Amino acid sequence: MNTTKNRWLIALSAIAIHLSIGGAYAYSVYTTPVSEQMGWTPTQVTIAFTIMMALAGSSAALFGKFVEKSGPRKSAMVSAVLFGVGQAGAGVAIAVDSLILFLLTYGLASGLGLGIGYISPVSTLVKWFPDRRGLATGLAVLGFGTGALITAPLAASLMSAVGIANTFYILGLTYFVFITLGASYIAPPPEGWMPAGMKKDMASGKKVFKKDLQQLTSKEAVKTRRFWLLWIMMLINTTAGIMMISVASPMAQEVVGLSAAAAATMVGIMGIFNGGGRIGWAAASDYIGRPNVFLIFFIIQTVAFFTLPITTNAIIFQILILLVVSCYGGGFSNLPAFIGDLFGTKQLGSIHGYLLTTWSLGGVFGPMLVSQIRERTDGYTAVFYVFLGLITLSLIVSILMKLDIKRIEKAYERKEETDAVNY
Known part of the structure; x- marks a missing residue:
């Protein structure tokens, strides 16, 4: 079944996931509005972002084996739930005036979802693009960097129009939908798969592709x-x-x-x-x-x-x-x-x-x-x-x-x- 998949749509799926979780880097647009509305100090508000960033890298390490065992689709879906719930849950925390809940949702849940979502599509992309590994992973990670550029003005407009809590609800649902859409298509290629152009180049001797140094766990x-x-x-x-x-x-x-x-x-x-x-x-x-x-x-x-x-x-x-x-x-x-x-x-x-x-x-x-x-x-x-x-x-x-x-x-x-x- 995987042979019918288009590897560029696989790349687009990975970008959809990374664009969504990359919205985390737009956090600075929330700091002042949340602080002023809730009466929390800017330092207290920033702790949520610190928790999320600390967990992003550590959860990627902690759940790396889970991602490998479960595959990109299941792990991306876990990311969709954690990150979406974390963002929407921040809206609930604003509504009930709970700083602790805000730290647990935007900080803890979103941080776990961010780390899992970041690594979920990467190994799959590398397998689909053995001839253009750098370009493929660069596109996905570019999506992560671009997420904040899209989210920052959108979040600012939404907060002015519908309030902070509703902004978190809307963005949380949006992130969940986009990550889910990306997860629904992404899948690894069959074992040993190569693009037709790469096979042709190798057979003709036109290009020599370096083998991986080793295959290690x-x-x-x-x-x-x-x-x-x-x-x-x-x-x-x-x-x-x-x-x-x-x-x-x-x-x-x-x-x-x-x-x-x-x-x-x-x-x-x-x-x-x-x-x-x-x-x-x-x-x-x-x-x-x-x-x-x-x-x-x-x-x-x-x-x-x-x-x-x-x-x-x-x-x-x-x-x-x-x-x-x-x-x-x-x-x-x-x-x-x-x-x-x-x-x-x-x-x-x-x-x-x-x-x-x-x-x-x-x-x-x-x-x-x-x-x-x-x-x-x-x-x-x-x-x-x-x-x-x-x-x-x-x-x-x-x-x-x-x-x-x-x-x-x-x-x-x-x-x-x-x-x-x-x-």
Whole structure:
């Protein structure tokens, strides 16, 4: 039955799921209205978002094996229920004036649904697009980044028209419907399936497609050196990106004297580079390889963090920030395809979940580091140098990753030569 499915509709289904859960990033539009209407402090209101973000990465790791065992359809449906109920439940919390219920619904339930929904379609996409892994996963993750751009103005309009509680009811139901629609079509391809064009290219010798380095379970993957090299690379890349996103506006105003309006414009453009980086870097990785893309990420950011503290030119400063943000988005979109390259597709969802713990940790470390350093040094210069050190470490790690991959490939080549001689 799966052979009748269109792989581009599979990709569209994944985008529908990611667009829905990506609405979580529009949370800032709720903070002030909820605080003013309910009398809760902004800090209390923000705790719900903190819980959700912390759970997003950790639940992806916790339920990765469940996603692999249950398949993309069932796990996406679980996400639809948790995320939809979490959002609509926030409306109930507003209606009954319960901060605890708000934290349990928007924070806990939505966070669990977000993590499960994020990884549900990814391993399936990788299997449907063995020839364009980067592009396929980039499209889905772009959907996640775009979700906030759609939800933010929509939620603001709805709150003005029908009130906060009703806004949560409407959006919760909408998210549930869209995730359910995506889940209803998504399914893995038959074992060993390949697109016709890929088969033709392989048969004619027109293109050579690299095989996955190994086919490993999640338990086997976490015991390898390259898993932890990739984990370190993702943690630092994520921490740097979230740090930049969290303080971009005040940083630009203080360091190079941007006006508040100009800084706000820059923040809007950052969203474009975050999304564009997700699809652009992912598509590029299909041609130059995932190890090379991550190497480029850290070269760009090394130059950026070296230059930021010494530049006084506002345009150069903003360009460097935008490049860092594009690398942040590109890291997330390249990760699933890179996992497939390194560990195969046997338990890609579970391995992806483990690596997404860097998402939760980066979300804590990035803002915490910048705020602590800024407070103690009364400036951002030290921040740039600390992150220059971290990015330099990642650059070294990315080189070690390339060497580790080459070592394994050579070992396989020697084994194949030995087997051929013995045969």
